[in-house]
Amino acid sequence: MLDIQSIREDFPILQNQVHGKPLIYFDNAATTQKPRSVVERIENGYYNVNANIHRGVHFLSQAATEAHEEARKIVQRFIHARSSNEIIFTRGTTEAINLVASSFTDECLCEGDEIIISEMEHHSNIVPWQIQAARKGVTIKVIPVTETGELCLESYRNLFSEKTRLVSVTHMSNVLGTVNPVRELIDMAHAHDVPVLLDGAQAVPHMQVDVQELDVEFYVFSAHKIYGPTGIGVLYGKEEWLDRLPPYQGGGEMIATVSFEKTTFNELPFKFEAGTPDYIGSTAFAEAIQYVERLGLDQIAAYEHELLTYATERISTFDGVRIFGQAPQKGAVLSFLIGDIHHYDMGMLLDRLGIAVRTGHHCAQPLMKELGIEGTVRASFSFYNTKEEIDHFIEGLDRVVKMF
Ligand code: PLP
Helix, strand or coil: CCHHHHHHHHHHHHCCCCCEEEEEECECCCCCCCCHHHHHHHHHCCCCCCCCCCCCCCCHHHHHHHHHHHHHHHHHCCCCCHHHHHHEECCCHHHHHHHHHHHHHHHCCCCCCCEEECCCCCCHHCCCHHHHHHHHHEEEEEEEEEEEEEEEHHHHHHHHCCCCEEEEEECCCCCCCEECCCCHHHHHHCCCCEEEEECCCCCCCCCEEEEEEHHEEEEEEEHHHCCCCCEEEEEEEEEHHHHCCCCCCCCCEEEECCCCEEEEECCCHHCCCCCCCCHHHHHHHEEEEHHHHHHHHHHHHHHHHHHHHHHHHHCCCCCEEEEECCCCCEEEEEEECCCCCCCCHHHHHHHHCCCCCCCCCCCCHHHHHHHHHCCCEEEEECCCCCCHHHHHHHHHEEEEHHHH
């Protein structure tokens, strides 16, 4: 059992007031709040362990290098990667997908080839592929979403052809909350000899991920969605794939030797990490992972499921409520509309009550089009949220509904 009250004390921002009301933070799918230990790690890094890493012979540089490389190992253990060479630090999920899209397209795609994504993707798993597809004349095929907000597996099966080269789908939808059947998705792709990228931005904060057990080729996520700092994230790639792909950016760190005639590239993981990395961010990221591990991902998942079930039950009593995403396997995301109240008005009025929710298309415009709406109100929960907060939220909704 999680001790929610003591957990809340680790997150100073949760004691804040907004518009004179206690903050109720239900925008966790966009970014999570940071525990004291993560912020302290950043402060301590800059105060005591700050020197550029990897090439320094002096004490501070070596200490900073050790901390950064230890952080990589912590990420490796967290997602059960085989080797820390398979952990590439990026600026986040978006950059990790852009990296794979660019390098994979350079190395593996020719005109007429096909890749498969899904209708429920975040723009960051659509647009990088479109940019690259346009460069090489590649076709993007899209798995449709069913009425309950699940991927249509029958259609997925039919999308494969002898030209399919990659599948890139989200592990968990940031709009619908759907946790996709990644085992089946990966098995089906592998049966066609096709590698898979999973966008784990929404999944890793809520469930255990084992990339070896999944046997997935690429897995990407952002630190800021799992209680870590902004501006850093991870690309996991199977070593044989990362070895095969060309570098994404050029610069310091990613080279072995440079001359005007010929440059040779560094080994993994450095081949994909051009320039000074966020070596303070990486250690704070590792601290966030350890914080979550101390709580236990199974306990987190069970508690968040309880919150989601409670909120879903309570919101279902409103006349004219539409909940988007009714998959049996669902993370703590509740997207909804009530009657014809505009999502933006709802968000603004809830904000006056101190309640932070997200409104709009959630960077998933193609999904919105498919659902026939402009946007939703999205409440997304974390282990530091409580049923009492959900009660306040429901009271707030009730007030808003009565105003209209
Ligand atoms: N993928 C999903 C499913 C997301 O929810 C998000 C962010 O909301 C992203 C990708 C992009 O993450 P970032 O902005 O941290 O790169």
